[in-house]
Amino acid sequence: MADVVWSIAGSDSGGGAGIQADIKAMHSFGVHGCTVITALTAQNSLGVEALNSTSTEVIESQLQALAIDMPARVIKIGMLANVQQIQLVAEHLSHYKAKWVEPPLVVYDPVAIASSGDRLTEEDTIDALKTYLLPLIDVITPNTQETQLLTGVYLIGPDAVREAAQKLQQLGVQSVVIKGGHWDYPKGYCVDYCASQGQEYWLGNEAINTPHTHGTGCSLSSAIAACLAKGYPLKDAFILGKAYVNKGLSYAQRFGEGIGPLAHTGFPEDINDYPQVIEAGSWLADELDFEQPIPFNFAAGFADTGGELGLYAVVDSVDWVEKCLSAGVPTVQLRVKNADPETLEADIQTAVTLGNKYQGRVFINDYWQLAIKHGAYGVHLGQEDLSEANLQAIQEAGLRLGVSTHGFYEMLRAHNYRPSYLAFGAIYPTTTKDMTGQIQGLEKLSHFVPLMAEHYPTVAIGGIDLSVAPDVVKTGVGSIAVVRAITESNDHASAIEQLQAYLGNR
Structure with missing residues (x-):
């Protein structure tokens, strides 16, 4: 099976988020992206003007066409516009996981609210998500608002982040990536969290000062999906996705009069775009109240070897x-x-x-x-x-x-x-x-x-x-x-x- 990734998501007519961002991010990591369109949004850089959900018959036909000829290693899910779509997609995922020779991993970006603040799903979808979809999800990637919407936990510190991740796992999700772009804790920094298989991973970097952030969530999830399709472990997909977004924010620019989209600039090759791993005693660890291990001077480093070995x-x-x-x-x-x-x-x-x-x-x-x-x-x-x-x-x-x-x-x-x-x-x-x-x-x-x-x-x-x-x-x-x-x-x-x-x- 080739490195094929499906994106089941909505189309952004402004080109910055949704299916459009997914395809760009997947291409940057060298996988082939296929699409199943769940909605046609009428939006631009100023906001969402209309949301036109796709019928279940149209979604069904897209899924069947892909399954016959181009099965996916990873399926990335973005916006599902209503309960009927959630039930349909969940039914197909259950079939793929049970019947395919290589069951796909499923990455879900729970798009409930656009970065512009516009709500993108119907009010009654949350219960359906918890009942039908979340038990089938391998990796979920909510932002602060989406985490709070799904768990009821307000992310006011590291312990709250851990609690929210545990609640999502109790709903059936295998691994959780909570995006810190709206968290602002500690102030001036962006801290992201991943919980998987009993391990936790914290990443941090100084917040990148730009208003042009449209499509960051879609792109991060799609980058993670692409890396998983190439066989990377989740902790590597997590750090690569974050580096990709950091680089994209650094190069983001406005198209139109409102919020510009994340730039899609290829595989992150500059170490300065990568976040730092936060662990006890290291950078930002004190702010997150990690226990201090044996004292160690991180800044001093170790003696050099005088060149290559x-x-x-x-x-x-x-x-x-x-x-x-x-x-x-x-x-x-x-x-x-x-x-x-x-x-x-x-x-x-x-x-x-x-x-x-x-x-x-x-x-x-x-x-x-x-x-x-x-x-x-x-x-x-x-x-x-x-x-x-x-x-x-x-x-x-x-x-x-x-x-x-x-x-x-x-x-x-x-x-x-x-x-x-x-x-x-x-x-x-x-x-x-x-x-x-x-x-x-x-x-x-x-x-x-x-x-x-x-x-x-x-x-x-x-x-x-x-x-x-x-x-x-x-x-x-x-x-x-x-x-x-x-x-x-x-x-x-x-x-x-x-x-x-x-x-x-x-």
Whole structure:
């Protein structure tokens, strides 16, 4: 199945919201958008002058035509104008989820009130939404007013946002994205929230000062839908959608005499358009009353590596540490699985000694206490370790810190800590670690690198061998990390030489 996304929504004759915005946003993320028109609005930049709902027969014919030939990975729903439309769409969604070989995800933007303040649905639709539609929704993306309309919760602080999300999930919705454009808490900032599978994600950035905001909600939901269709996890779709809207607001302009539409400017490639991940101790966390973890100086960051890391060997023994260093590998990581407590410390001490002997960069995976104790060059941590390790102790000891990232959200989270380098993976499937659901591929790598290369050395890892290394290097990544390409080769010195050549002996 191709990356097809349907938009079931109303048409905006002014071109700024609804179906028109959906198609533009979907195109920006490289998916094919199909449409089912639920209403024809007569509107311009000054407001909505008329709403002409489409008959259920016409909606039915559109749905049937698409289902026969162009089934969707994701179905995005916008305005449903009346109870009959809600019931009809819900009936079809139930059928798709039960019968399609690949049941579609459903993203719902509950368009009840236009950004101009005009009400766009009939009064009796709320009960129908709760009864028929919400139990079928995978991701709902309401703004402040729509959240309050559906839950009765007024969003006066973070706890209220969490409560509203819980109420929506109790109505049957799987995941909730509450848009903060009208929230203004803290004042002068835009904070967005996502609750999914027992996890919560907060994003924040300074509010973008523009009156031209028409179509932001439609565009955010459609960007999320497009990213989900391409296989991105929701937390990545969330942060990409937000970056897309931020960029669009920065370039928005007036067409007509009223409120201008969001600009549609393609995939967000500028790190300045991305929001920051808000977590305990980080930017905006105090304003949101997050608990303070172990003290850490986010602004100071970690010691640098003096440039790109070149060929990066990840090995599980001190013997391989020496083989790689002696063959000219500039960066080596000792990653010991199921370590023997009786030999672990001695192995780490030996690896550090070997790094000094060969003037190589030796990183210790996970065991940061022992790395500090024996004066290692650096430590490599996974995302889960960022909340558990004493980062300030690593920072104060002067060790370099490398961080694994699996997607856009984790990349931006790691960016909070100003590490010494960022590792992106897994680029390809690998037998050394279960990376189910976390394969990034070259397309994502080609986006990661330009976003972060000005700030950090970049490393690609996961399933990279001699056959694919040239393609990985073409993305501009500064380093490739390899495991089996060296340790399982017939001639490790020859493999190292070839890999070094691909990287230009960096």
